[in-house]
Amino acid sequence: MIVNESIVSLGISLLALFFAGFLATRVNQSLTAVFIVVGMILQNFFPVTIITEFIATLGIIFMLFMFGLEFSVGSLFNNQRKIFYTGICDLLFNFPLGLFLGWLLGYDLMQTLLLAGIIYVTSSVIVAKSIIDLKRSANPETEYLLNILIFEDMFIATFLAFIVGIINYGHIDAKGTFFVMAKTSAFFLFFIILSKTSKKFKFIDKVIDIEHTELFVILILSIIVLSAGTAAQIGLSEAIGAFLAGLLLSETKQRHRITEAISPFQQFSTAIFFVAFGMSIDYKHVISLIPMGIFIFIISSFSKAFGGYFIGKKYALSKRASLRLGFSLIPRGEFSIILAGVIAMNPNVPYPLKALTGIYVLLCAVLGSIIMKESDLFIKWFIEKKTSE
Amino acid sequence: MSEIKECDLPGIGKKFTLELDSDDKLVVVIHSSGEREVFKFVKDNDEPTSVTTLTDEEARQIGAILSGTYFQPVIEEEQKLAMKNVTMEWIKIEFNSTLANKKIEELDVRKKTGVTITTIIRGETVIPNPPSTEIIRPQDTIIIIGSNEQVKNFISTFEIKSSIENDRQ
Numbered sequence: 019m020i021v022n023e024s025i026v027s028l029g030i031s032l033l034a035l036f037f038a039g040f041l042a043t044r045v046n047q048s049l050t051a052v053f054i055v056v057g058m059i060l061q062n063f064f065p066v067t068i069i070t071e072f073i074a075t076l077g078i079i080f081m082l083f084m085f086g087l088e089f090s091v092g093s094l095f096n097n098q099r100k101i102f103y104t105g106i107c108d109l110l111f112n113f114p115l116g117l118f119l120g121w122l123l124g125y126d127l128m129q130t131l132l133l134a135g136i137i138y139v140t141s142s143v144i145v146a147k148s149i150i151d152l153k154r155s156a157n158p159e160t161e162y163l164l165n166i167l168i169f170e171d172m173f174i175a176t177f178l179a180f181i182v183g184i185i186n187y188g189h190i191d192a193k194g195t196f197f198v199m200a201k202t203s204a205f206f207l208f209f210i211i212l213s214k215t216s217k218k219f220k221f222i223d224k225v226i227d228i229e230h231t232e233l234f235v236i237l238i239l240s241i242i243v244l245s246a247g248t249a250a251q252i253g254l255s256e257a258i259g260a261f262l263a264g265l266l267l268s269e270t271k272q273r274h275r276i277t278e279a280i281s282p283f284q285q286f287s288t289a290i291f292f293v294a295f296g297m298s299i300d301y302k303h304v305i306s307l308i309p310m311g312i313f314i315f316i317i318s319s320f321s322k323a324f325g326g327y328f329i330g331k332k333y334a335l336s337k338r339a340s341l342r343l344g345f346s347l348i349p350r351g352e353f354s355i356i357l358a359g360v361i362a363m364n365p366n367v368p369y370p371l372k373a374l375t376g377i378y379v380l381l382c383a384v385l386g387s388i389i390m391k392e393s394d395l396f397i398k399w400f401i402e403k404k405t406s407e
Numbered sequence: 408m409s410e411i412k413e414c415d416l417p418g419i420g421k422k423f424t425l426e427l428d429s430d431d432k433l434v435v436v437i438h439s440s441g442e443r444e445v446f447k448f449v450k451d452n453d454e455p456t457s458v459t460t461l462t463d464e465e466a467r468q469i470g471a472i473l474s475g476t477y478f479q480p481v482i483e484e485e486q487k488l489a490m491k492n493v494t495m496e497w498i499k500i501e502f503n504s505t506l507a508n509k510k511i512e513e514l515d516v517r518k519k520t521g522v523t524i525t526t527i528i529r530g531e532t533v534i535p536n537p538p539s540t541e542i543i544r545p546q547d548t549i550i551i552i553g554s555n556e557q558v559k560n561f562i563s564t565f566e567i568k569s570s571i572e573n574d575r576q
Contacts, residue, residue: 156455161414
């Protein structure tokens with residue numbers, strides 16, 4: 019029975035995740051990176067099953083939903099000038115670098131765009147967690163850091179919708195680009211209008227105001243899955259549907275209750291998504307790609323750090339704070355993997371890019387959070403070197 | 408009154424910055440979880456010198472203490488204000504004093520000078536609010552209270568030479 023075997027392997031995966039995660043939290047490592055490694059090891063024992071794949075798909079959907087739910091639309095509008103300026107600076111420093119690297123590696127346009135997105139987007143999960151752990155929430159550079167992350171998340175969500183639209187269309191040409199853009203904007207517009215009118219008449223509030231816990235969960239799940247499904251049906255990414263559903267529900271009073279209800283689903287399915295991603299990375303590919311991964315890690319870390327430093331200086335932060343801002347932008351994580359994973363799940367396009375992303379994200383997540391933590395050492399070294407010159 | 412700067416920390420919470428008179432900065436971050444962090448930044452330093460993490464409940468308690476609803480101290484300035492026109496004087500009674508060996512009612516202190524004798528200190532014993540029949544003895548210390556004018560008046564009327572204001576605690 020294939021189902022029984024799948025369930026046993028799922029159980030083993032979860033147990034392995036627990037032990038690995040337990041060790042990781044002991045040494046304060048990012049869970050994302052550890053889960054991918056667990057997946058890479060487990061592929062030697064059993065294949066990715068239909069069940070794992072299904073849960074992994076839900077993982078992307080729930081993760082993006084949570085992003086939407088926790089996304090602060092209010093602060094996006096309140097600080098829009100600052101967010102826009104810092105965000106554009108960060109984009110200009112890092113996105114073109116990915117395009118250049120893609121061109122250098124001889125990728126086609128699609129892969130080049132994906133690589134640019136993967137290199138560009140900093141992990142807001144890892145960074146936000148590190149800010150709290152390292153007690154940096156009051157530091158002068160932190161507000162700029164968070165503004166950059168908001169811009170990146172918004173940008174990459176739109177980018178994801180667009181790129182998946184293009185992949186489903188088949189190839190890039192002027193007509194296709196226009197068609198996908200129109201479809202994406204229409205979909206976004208629909209949700210924005212829905213959100214605005216709901217804010218006025220409170221009808222979403224009224225619809226989801228259900229006392230019964232079980233029915234509440236079922237209703238919320240149906241909203242998430244239907245939005246994701248609709249997006250997939252019209253040829254966009256299901257992830258973007260979930261993200262917009264999250265944005266829509268974030269304006270309601272029940273936001274807190276929704277987070278509580280959906281969190282366990284999200285944690286479970288996201289963990290499985292990372293494992294499935296790890297399992298899909300081919301060992302043979304990995305070893306030959308390690309030097310390239312390290313190379314990309316080093317130069318993209320430089321571009322992030324330099325971009326952050328530039329932004330910090332522009333806003334009259336001290337040299338120390340500007341450098342800290344730059345170093346804090348290095349960790350990459352979930353969004354890079356989602357970008358690679360969304361592609362990985364599409365059977366039509368087997369990209370070698372996936373293995374490279376795996377290596378790259380592992381390096382960025384692990385080394386990035388160490389760099390962020392030990393940034394004071396780097397900064398000291400850097401400043402001393404500068405002054406001694 | 409210093410200005411409080413407010414700033415959103417999307418995904419984390421809200422930050423409030425208070426520039427103190429000492430040029431240090433006090434920063435309070437209220438996390439979305441309700442947790443509060445209080446940071447102190449010394450002048451011109453962009454890294455905090457101290458961090459205190461408080462739960463929602465602890466923060467409210469501390470807040471009540473700081474705002475003075477938990478315990479209201481008498482602020483020094485108010486005390487000064489109340490005492491501005493009132494003087495208390497400690498007066499040692501000499502053997503040859505015009506006050507010595509007389510009853511308080513006999514001396515007619517209040518009518519003559521406006522001053523009130525609030526306390527008589529006799530060796531180890533203290534007599535607060537002495538009755539008007541009490542006799543003031545040599546070597547006593549009396550504490551009088553009145554307006555500045557009245558006290559001056561008292562001192563000249565009874566030819567007091569030594570007041571021991573400076574010795575008081």
